[in-house]
Amino acid sequence: MIAGGGVAALEALLALRSLLGSIPAILLLAPQPELAYAPVAVAAPFSANRPRRFPLAEIARSHGADWVQDSLVEVDGERRQVRTMFGQRLDYDALVIATGARRRPWLANSIAVRGAGDVDAIRTLLAGLEQSGIDELVFAAPPGESAMLPLYELALLTAGSIADRGLQGVRLTIVTPEMSPLALFGPPAGAIVRQLLADRGIRLVTGAYPTDLSAGALRLRPSASVPADRAVTLGRCEGMGIPGLPHDAEGFIPIDQHARVKEADGVYAAGDGTTFPIKQGGIAAQQADAAAEAIAAAFGAVAKPRPFKPIVRDMLLTGLEPIYLRADISGGGGDSFEVDTEPLWWPPAKIAGRHMGPYLAQQEPWLSPMTLADRTRPTLAEEGTLADHRGARELALALARTDAGCQECLALTR
Numbered sequence: 001m002i003a004g005g006g007v008a009a010l011e012a013l014l015a016l017r018s019l020l021g022s023i024p025a026i027l028l029l030a031p032q033p034e035l036a037y038a039p040v041a042v043a044a045p046f047s048a049n050r051p052r053r054f055p056l057a058e059i060a061r062s063h064g065a066d067w068v069q070d071s072l073v074e075v076d077g078e079r080r081q082v083r084t085m086f087g088q089r090l091d092y093d094a095l096v097i098a099t100g101a102r103r104r105p106w107l108a109n110s111i112a113v114r115g116a117g118d119v120d121a122i123r124t125l126l127a128g129l130e131q132s133g134i135d136e137l138v139f140a141a142p143p144g145e146s147a148m149l150p151l152y153e154l155a156l157l158t159a160g161s162i163a164d165r166g167l168q169g170v171r172l173t174i175v176t177p178e179m180s181p182l183a184l185f186g187p188p189a190g191a192i193v194r195q196l197l198a199d200r201g202i203r204l205v206t207g208a209y210p211t212d213l214s215a216g217a218l219r220l221r222p223s224a225s226v227p228a229d230r231a232v233t234l235g236r237c238e239g240m241g242i243p244g245l246p247h248d249a250e251g252f253i254p255i256d257q258h259a260r261v262k263e264a265d266g267v268y269a270a271g272d273g274t275t276f277p278i279k280q281g282g283i284a285a286q287q288a289d290a291a292a293e294a295i296a297a298a299f300g301a302v303a304k305p306r307p308f309k310p311i312v313r314d315m316l317l318t319g320l321e322p323i324y325l326r327a328d329i330s331g332g333g334g335d336s337f338e339v340d341t342e343p344l345w346w347p348p349a350k351i352a353g354r355h356m357g358p359y360l361a362q363q364e365p366w367l368s369p370m371t372l373a374d375r376t377r378p379t380l381a382e383e384g385t386l387a388d389h390r391g392a393r394e395l396a397l398a399l400a401r402t403d404a405g406c407q408e409c410l411a412l413t414r
C-alpha cells in the first residue's frame with residue numbers, strides 16, 4: 001500500500017513495479033484525483049493555458065494498481081492495517097507513507113504559495129500589477145526553509161513578465177534566511193544567482209525573514225525592514241503527525257537510510273513528511289526509491305537494497321535559459337556542487353526522480369523510456385557525436401512546457 005498521491009507516491013509506485021514486476025497488488029490511497037505536482041504553481045501563472053493534469057486513476061490503472069480515493073487516518077502496526085477517513089480498515093504487507101507535509105500560510109496579508117491550488121492567486125497578482133498601485137513586491141521564505149528554488153523562480157519570472165509588458169515602477173525584492181542565494185548548491189550557484197538577480201534589477205536581502213507586513217513595510221528579523229506593498233511567500237512545511245507512527249515535535253516521521261520508519265515493522269516513509277530537513281521533490285523521489293528497494297529486498301527480489309544517499313538536483317527557471325544545479329550532499333568525500341546551463345541529468349526533468357522524471361517526460365512522444373541518469377559535460381571532441389546533445393535544449397524546453405502545460409511557455413525558457 002502507498003498512502004499519498006504526489007511525488008514520493010508516484011516514484012514508489014513506478015520503482016516497485018520495476019523491481020517486483022506485475023505480481024504484487026499495489027493500492028494507492030490518496031484523497032485528490034490528480035497527482036500533486038507543485039512546480040506548476042511556478043510555471044503556470046505565466047501562461048494563459050490551464051496547467052497539464054495527471055489523473056491518479058489513469059496512472060494507477062496503467063501500472064496495474066488500484067487507486068482508492070480516501071485518506072489515511074491511523075496506522076495499526078500490530079494488525080498491519082490502516083484506518084481511513086471514510087472508516088475503511090485496509091490490510092497491508094508493506095506500507096509506504098508518502099503523504100507529504102502541510103504547507104501553511106505564516107505571514108498575514110501575503111500570498112502563500114503551496115502548490116497547484118495557488119496558480120490563480122499569482123495570476124491575479126500579475127494581471128493586476130498595472131492598476132493595483134503596487135510599487136514594491138517582495139518574495140520571502142519562512143525561517144527554517146532549505147529548498148528555496150521556487151522563490152527565486154517566481155521573482156525571476158515576474159521580472160521577465162514585467163519587462164515583457166513594459167511595466168515601469170514595480171520593484172522586486174527577495175528576502176531569504178540564507179546567507180547566499182540557493183545556499184544548498186554552494187558558492188558557485190550563489191555567485192551566478194546573485195548576478196542574475198542584479199541583471200534583472202531584483203534586490204536581495206539575505207540572512208533575514210519577515211515578521212509583519214503592514215503600512216507599506218515588511219519588518220524583518222533580526223532587524224530592519226524593506227518597503228513592501230504586497231508579499232509572496234513560500235508556505236511553511238508542517239508534518240502530519242500520523243497516529244500509530246512515531247514523529248518529532250513538528251509531526252515529521254523519522255526514517256533510517258532505507259526509508260524504514262523507526263519502530264514500525266513493514267512501514268516505510270518518503271518525502272516532505274519525513275524528518276529529513278530538505279523538502280524537495282528529487283529528494284522525496286530518492287527516498288521513495290530507497291523504500292522500494294528495501295521492500296523488494298524484504299520480498300526476496302533484491303539482494304542488497306541501496307540506501308538513500310541525498311543528491312539534490314534542481315532546474316531553475318529564469319525566464320531565459322534554465323540553470324541546472326546539482327549538489328552531492330551524501331557525505332563521505334565532502335559536499336560537491338555543479339552549475340550549468342546544459343542539463344546535468346537526463347532527461348532534464350523538473351523533479352528529478354529516477355522513474356517519475358522519465359515517466360512524466362514521456363508525455364513528449366519522441367522520448368523513449370529510460371531511467372534518469374546524471375550526465376557529465378561532453379568534451380569538445382565528443383560533442384558533435386553525442387546523439388542526444390543537440391536535442392538537450394529542445395527537450396528542456398519541452399519539459400518546462402509540460403510543467404506549465406502550454407506552448408506559450410516557451411517564453412519561460414527562451
Ligand SMILES: Cc1cc2nc3c(=O)[nH]c(=O)nc-3n(C[C@H](O)[C@H](O)[C@H](O)COP(=O)(O)OP(=O)(O)OC[C@H]3O[C@@H](n4cnc5c(N)ncnc54)[C@H](O)[C@@H]3O)c2cc1C
Nearest residue numbers: 004005006007008038071072099100271272279280281282
Ligand atoms: C511552489 C513549489 C515549487 C516546487 N518546485 C520544485 C521543483 O522545481 N523541483 C523539486 O524537486 N521540488 C520542488 N518543490 C518541492 C516538491 O514539490 C516537494 O518536495 C514534493 O512534492 C514532496 O513530495 P511528497 O510526495 O512528499 O509530497 P506531495 O508531493 O505534496 O504529495 C503528498 C500527497 O499525499 C496526499 N495526502 C495528504 N494527506 C494524506 C493522507 N492522510 N492520506 C493519503 N494521502 C494523503 C496529498 O493529497 C498528496 O497527493 C516545489 C514545491 C513548491 C511548493
